[in-house]
Amino acid sequence: MSAISDDELIFDWNVVNRRGRLLATGVTFFDETLRDGIQNPSVTDPKTADKLELIHLMDEIGIHVADIGLPGSGKRNYDDVVAICQEIDRAKLKIRPAVAGRTVVSDITPMIDIAQKVGMPLEVYTFIGSSPIRQLAEAWDVETLVRRSAEAIDVAVKAGLPVCYVTEDTTRSRPDVLATLFKNAIDHGATRLCLSDTVGHATPDGVRNLLQFTKSVIAGMGLRHGSPSMGAGAPDGSTKGTIGIDWHGHNDRGFALENAIWALEFGADRVHGTALGIGERVGNAQMELILMNLKLLGELEGQDTTKLVQYCETAARACHWQIPINYPLVGRDAFRTSTGVHAAAIIKAEQKGDAHLADRIYSGVPAGMFGRGQDICIGFMSGASNEAYWLKRRGFEPSKELIDRVLARAKQSDHILSDEEVLAVVNAPA
Numbered sequence: 001m002s003a004i005s006d007d008e009l010i011f012d013w014n015v016v017n018r019r020g021r022l023l024a025t026g027v028t029f030f031d032e033t034l035r036d037g038i039q040n041p042s043v044t045d046p047k048t049a050d051k052l053e054l055i056h057l058m059d060e061i062g063i064h065v066a067d068i069g070l071p072g073s074g075k076r077n078y079d080d081v082v083a084i085c086q087e088i089d090r091a092k093l094k095i096r097p098a099v100a101g102r103t104v105v106s107d108i109t110p111m112i113d114i115a116q117k118v119g120m121p122l123e124v125y126t127f128i129g130s131s132p133i134r135q136l137a138e139a140w141d142v143e144t145l146v147r148r149s150a151e152a153i154d155v156a157v158k159a160g161l162p163v164c165y166v167t168e169d170t171t172r173s174r175p176d177v178l179a180t181l182f183k184n185a186i187d188h189g190a191t192r193l194c195l196s197d198t199v200g201h202a203t204p205d206g207v208r209n210l211l212q213f214t215k216s217v218i219a220g221m222g223l224r225h226g227s228p229s230m231g232a233g234a235p236d237g238s239t240k241g242t243i244g245i246d247w248h249g250h251n252d253r254g255f256a257l258e259n260a261i262w263a264l265e266f267g268a269d270r271v272h273g274t275a276l277g278i279g280e281r282v283g284n285a286q287m288e289l290i291l292m293n294l295k296l297l298g299e300l301e302g303q304d305t306t307k308l309v310q311y312c313e314t315a316a317r318a319c320h321w322q323i324p325i326n327y328p329l330v331g332r333d334a335f336r337t338s339t340g341v342h343a344a345a346i347i348k349a350e351q352k353g354d355a356h357l358a359d360r361i362y363s364g365v366p367a368g369m370f371g372r373g374q375d376i377c378i379g380f381m382s383g384a385s386n387e388a389y390w391l392k393r394r395g396f397e398p399s400k401e402l403i404d405r406v407l408a409r410a411k412q413s414d415h416i417l418s419d420e421e422v423l424a425v426v427n428a429p430a
Helices: 048-060 075-090 105-118 132-138 142-158 175-187 204-220 256-266 287-296 308-319 340-351 384-393 400-411 419-427
Strands: 028-031 065-067 096-102 123-129 163-168 192-197 242-249 270-273
Touching (some): 028 287, 075 105, 142 175, 163 175, 175 192, 175 204, 242 256, 256 270, 256 287, 340 384
Parallel strands (some): 028 065, 065 096, 096 123, 123 163
């Protein structure tokens, strides 16, 4: 740790005029990798063992709830949901299971069956399209939406399961329709409302407006918004007075990560994401980047974030997904440089014996905070300091003659030299 504080090393414009902490008490993270994530048309459905490994990693990185599938969609999904619940129970994990389904009684029944079989409550996320465009395509009217929603929620609540009511395409839905659907869901025992940016339509202004509207609907019913207890609604269809608000965002306009952070600022108490942002079309908010940014903003004090890379790499392997080389935090090049000026600054910081400084001099994300390290390589934009650093790290004496030979080879290249290419120069006769 540097003897000089970060406040002295870095002037942080991000905190100027900040209104306070982003995270209110009781905020939770909801992982959609094993449901929305694997709905991406290019992924492979992970094997059961891989899903269990991911659940353990989600638990370790501080995920509170995971959507573990749609048990009404078929036997394979049903069996995997059972296996995941049993593993959570066996390993005494803190993470809680949730399942998704349409507002159709036949989708809710398997959830009840699994909850009884494994002896633990499943959070039910029951969804229905609410936007005018969806109503037109499906030939639904508002009365149909209200009736179907009430029937599904009633079945789950009667079985003692907590319900989150999900309006698909919330960000393109009319306020009068949303108010009707939200009130109906709460009256029938739903304890959470999920605002869904299903097609990635929202901008931060839309997030703010929708959160403010939803909070006003809840307040207008004489209730408060916040994180409710795990219990379902009371048998008479009422709730215990607290309604949670989820934010579920997609990345079609590139706003998913930003919108997730703003949703917390504007009052959501649960935010959704997936590993690497995998999901329908261009994907969802990236869970690891949500957590990374909140950690950097000082919102996750004491939370271990060193397993975020492993979480992403496991998800990528399980889903047969290629991590882009320039992807933040996890990509091959996230902490890699061959530029002479950048490398020289990092090396000078290390020579001062100050790893803390070296990890921040040319990186807005300290690699060590997330289980990685700075990586200096050799290429056509490198300087002598790159070569000296590379050679010393691998046990070679960085003589001027050897540095000059490696540098000459690098300047002739149009790419970053591989270790094998550098070693070929090192081992060649002088």
